[in-house]
Amino acid sequence: MGDERNIFLSTMKATRSDRMAALAVVGISAILFACAVPFAGVPLAPVPAFVASYQSALAINDLITAVLLFSQFAITRSRGLLLLASGYLFTAMAAIVHALTFPGLFAPGGLLGAGPQTTVWLYMVWHGVFPLLVLGYALLKATDNDKMRGSAGAAVVTSIVAVSVAMTAFTWLVTAQHDRLPILLSGGHYTPVMLAVVSTVWCQSFAALIVLWLRRPHFVLDVWLMVVMSAWLFDIALSAILNEARFDVGFYLGRIYGLCAASFVLAVLLVDNVGLQAKLARLLGTSRTESKRTEQALDQEMEERRRIFESSNDLILVSDSVGNLIQVSPSVTDILGYQPSEMVGHNAIKFIHPDDLEHTRKEMRVGRRGQSKRNFETRYISKEGKSVALNWTGTWSEPVRRHFFIGRDLTEKQAAEAQLRHVQKMDAVGQLTGGVAHDFNNILTVITGTIGILEEAVADQPQLAAVAKLIDEAAERGANLTKHLLAFARKQPLQPVEVDVNALVLEAAKLLHPTLGEHIEITPLLAEDAWTALADPNQLTTAVLNLAINARDAMPNGGKLALETSNVFLDENYASMHSEVTSGNYVMIAVSDTGSGIPPALLERVFEPFFTTKEVGRGTGLGLSMVFGFVKQSGGHVKIYSEEGHGTSVKIYLPRATGLQQTAAEALVSGNIEGGNETVLVVEDDALVRRYVMTQIESLGYTTLEAANASDALRIIDDVSNVDLLFTDVIMPGIMNGRQLVDEALKRRPGLKTLYTSGYTENAIVHHGRLDSGVLLLAKPYRKSELARMIRLALAS
Numbered sequence: 016m017g018d019e020r021n022i023f024l025s026t027m028k029a030t031r032s033d034r035m036a037a038l039a040v041v042g043i044s045a046i047l048f049a050c051a052v053p054f055a056g057v058p059l060a061p062v063p064a065f066v067a068s069y070q071s072a073l074a075i076n077d078l079i080t081a082v083l084l085f086s087q088f089a090i091t092r093s094r095g096l097l098l099l100a101s102g103y104l105f106t107a108m109a110a111i112v113h114a115l116t117f118p119g120l121f122a123p124g125g126l127l128g129a130g131p132q133t134t135v136w137l138y139m140v141w142h143g144v145f146p147l148l149v150l151g152y153a154l155l156k157a158t159d160n161d162k163m164r165g166s167a168g169a170a171v172v173t174s175i176v177a178v179s180v181a182m183t184a185f186t187w188l189v190t191a192q193h194d195r196l197p198i199l200l201s202g203g204h205y206t207p208v209m210l211a212v213v214s215t216v217w218c219q220s221f222a223a224l225i226v227l228w229l230r231r232p233h234f235v236l237d238v239w240l241m242v243v244m245s246a247w248l249f250d251i252a253l254s255a256i257l258n259e260a261r262f263d264v265g266f267y268l269g270r271i272y273g274l275c276a277a278s279f280v281l282a283v284l285l286v287d288n289v290g291l292q293a294k295l296a297r298l299l300g301t302s303r304t305e306s307k308r309t310e311q312a313l314d315q316e317m318e319e320r321r322r323i324f325e326s327s328n329d330l331i332l333v334s335d336s337v338g339n340l341i342q343v344s345p346s347v348t349d350i351l352g353y354q355p356s357e358m359v360g361h362n363a364i365k366f367i368h369p370d371d372l373e374h375t376r377k378e379m380r381v382g383r384r385g386q387s388k389r390n391f392e393t394r395y396i397s398k399e400g401k402s403v404a405l406n407w408t409g410t411w412s413e414p415v416r417r418h419f420f421i422g423r424d425l426t427e428k429q430a431a432e433a434q435l436r437h438v439q440k441m442d443a444v445g446q447l448t449g450g451v452a453h454d455f456n457n458i459l460t461v462i463t464g465t466i467g468i469l470e471e472a473v474a475d476q477p478q479l480a481a482v483a484k485l486i487d488e489a490a491e492r493g494a495n496l497t498k499h500l501l502a503f504a505r506k507q508p509l510q511p512v513e514v515d516v517n518a519l520v521l522e523a524a525k526l527l528h529p530t531l532g533e534h535i536e537i538t539p540l541l542a543e544d545a546w547t548a549l550a551d552p553n554q555l556t557t558a559v560l561n562l563a564i565n566a567r568d569a570m571p572n573g574g575k576l577a578l579e580t581s582n583v584f585l586d587e588n589y590a591s592m593h594s595e596v597t598s599g600n601y602v603m604i605a606v607s608d609t610g611s612g613i614p615p616a617l618l619e620r621v622f623e624p625f626f627t628t629k630e631v632g633r634g635t636g637l638g639l640s641m642v643f644g645f646v647k648q649s650g651g652h653v654k655i656y657s658e659e660g661h662g663t664s665v666k667i668y669l670p671r672a673t674g675l676q677q678t679a680a681e682a683l684v685s686g687n688i689e690g691g692n693e694t695v696l697v698v699e700d701d702a703l704v705r706r707y708v709m710t711q712i713e714s715l716g717y718t719t720l721e722a723a724n725a726s727d728a729l730r731i732i733d734d735v736s737n738v739d740l741l742f743t744d745v746i747m748p749g750i751m752n753g754r755q756l757v758d759e760a761l762k763r764r765p766g767l768k769t770l771y772t773s774g775y776t777e778n779a780i781v782h783h784g785r786l787d788s789g790v791l792l793l794a795k796p797y798r799k800s801e802l803a804r805m806i807r808l809a810l811a812s
Contacts, residue, residue: 066270127190390406
């Protein structure tokens with residue numbers, strides 16, 4: 016009950032103003048009493064209606080007071096307050112019975128079988144019991160025994176029943192047993208019994224007043240109960256001691272004092288109740304305001320959480336204690352290919368890699384045992400059946416009995432780490448290869464330096480001369496081998512100059528015609544405005560020849576070979592995807608064939624020394640490694656694209672001779688980028704490339720949709736009505752390539768605009784016969800300005 020001492024009169028300490036107000040009332044009452052004493056016996060006209068009105072008002076006042084005190088008892092559990100409430104209830108019942116038995120009020124002799132002494136005895140019982148209950152309150156208040164345990168409602172009901180039984184017993188005694196009671200009034204005068212009874216009743220009231228005064232601290236209720244008992248004493252004195260008969264001055268004034276006595280506590284209780292209601296109204300107003308603020312704050316927090324949930328790039332899962340998924344964030348579509356609705360309601364076991372199940376179960380058990388936050392990795396199986404590694408942060412909430420997981424897709428991180436490892440591996444192999452080649456060169460120097468002496472010494476011996484010649488030829492082959500190894504290790508001596516790449520490629524094409532044979536069709540496709548490159552021309556020629564010979568070997572039954580040049584700007588976005596690349600201007604030389612292609616699993620190894628996809632005896636495995644080393648040593652970049660059954664395209668990017676940065680005119684062209692607000696469907700099987708492309712397109716203002724294959728793309732085309740452009744890779748895994756996807760898409764939506772992209776150059780694609788002349792294709796890599804231009808061109812076509 017921590018706050019009731021600041022609320023209820025029965026527990027609120029009386030202030031000086033409370034005492035002064037009560038003292039003033041008692042003082043005025045005493046003065047009026049003293050003035051009335053000489054006239055107490057003066058007879059007045061009988062007014063029975065006064066008695067009825069007085070008794071009714073008295074009963075109502077006491078009954079309301081009892082109800083208010085009972086309600087306070089229900090909260091404070093004070094035994095003293097229960098006794099006081101019972102006292103007021105008793106006076107209310109006594110007033111009603113007194114009125115019913117009063118002679119001449121409802122019947123000449125009174126109701127309920129009343130006799131001539133009934134109302135006198137009732138008055139004494141009435142005025143004798145109440146002081147006793149007030150005395151009990153005064154003795155119990157503020158003590159350890161005051162607090163009651165158990166049901167407050169049961170205590171109130173018991174009190175009401177006890178008071179009703181007691182009042183019934185007293186009524187029966189003074190009516191049915193009237194003749195057995197001593198006589199109090201005889202001939203209009205008090206008998207000795209009457210004097211004894213009234214003195215006892217008066218003394219009981221006085222004792223209650225004294226005990227209330229002595230029991231401290233004084234609460235507000237105590238102060239006004241003292242006022243009540245003072246009025247009660249004046250009432251008894253005027254009504255039962257000083258008056259001589261009914262309807263004299265003492266009779267009327269005594270009952271007025273009695274009515275006042277019944278009104279003082281009621282008045283302060285009502286005032287207190289009004290004050291409590293005012294406080295309650297203010298509290299409700301404040302509560303509603305705070306509730307509204309809290310609701311708004313909660314709505315805002317829920318909206319913020321919903322936005323975070325919906326916009327998170329990480330995968331957010333909420334599951335119950337056994338792993339059934341309750342909520343799944345929309346990011347699951349990008350990461351695993353599922354819609355959230357396809358996972359909610361299912362157990363996470365269905366989507367976790369079988370080898371990681373036990374590990375995941377262990378983490379969930381650890382979480383439920385109280386470890387608030389865990390960090391672990393678990394692989395999930397995507398909708399396409401691929402294994403996706405996710406780094407999870409998990410926590411368990413006991414109040415809602417839910418697991419909360421945030422999973423970060425490690426695909427890009429693992430790809431970057433794999434690329435870094437590959438670069439480091441190539442560097443390490445290059446260091447080793449360079450060291451071996453250097454030492455081998457020293458040995459060959461000794462061999463080639465002494466073989467001439469040996470040849471001269473055995474010139475007259477044909478057999479030995481033939482052996483010396485074989486040794487000389489082997490040393491020459493060894494020397495060529497070390498040149499290739501040093502080229503891969505980037506330790507060969509280069510003489511970079513400004514090279515006209517168009518002229519160099521044309522010269523290489525002339526050398527290739529007799530070397531490749533008539534069954535290979537060579538097509539130079541040279542950019543008219545090709546820049547000069549900063550490179551060693553001899554090494555560049557060797558690199559182009561090596562690539563052409565590899566292309567010939569991939570086309571044993573003939574085919575087409577395209578030699579292309581163009582100007583390219585590799586931007587920062589492309590450089591961020593290839594850690595060894597510096598953004599800037601490059602001259603691109605592409606060698607593309609229509610051969611058998613290279614399996615995807617072998618692509619990352621093709622630049623390693625001594626690795627070859629050819630059968631034994633048909634290559635050293637140093638051709639591509641030499642190209643790789645030469646390009647890297649020249650500050651350039653090399654990229655290979657290949658599809659089994661379709662062919663291979665190797666692109667060499669060499670630094671522009673005039674510098675790596677854009678010229679002012681080129682910067683102006685690149686800066687003049689036009690975007691749009693149409694919807695573009697991006698179809699790309701490589702997730703990393705797909706996200707990069709979508710970021711570029713969205714930065715131009717377009718709305719993007721994505722698909723990893725032709726089947727997903729066609730599903731989107733069927734479901735989404737406002738697709739304006741289909742931007743698709745040409746070569747994709749699955750039952751449909753890009754060309755077939757476009758054919759099917761145009762059947763379903765004839766007005767759909769299309770744009771192709773490919774790691775192959777446009778000319779290589781045309782020579783493969785996969786695209787018709789005039790079809791728009793954007794070759795990878797491309798600038799943002801080129802992407803913007805081609806999208807606008809495709810939308811306007």
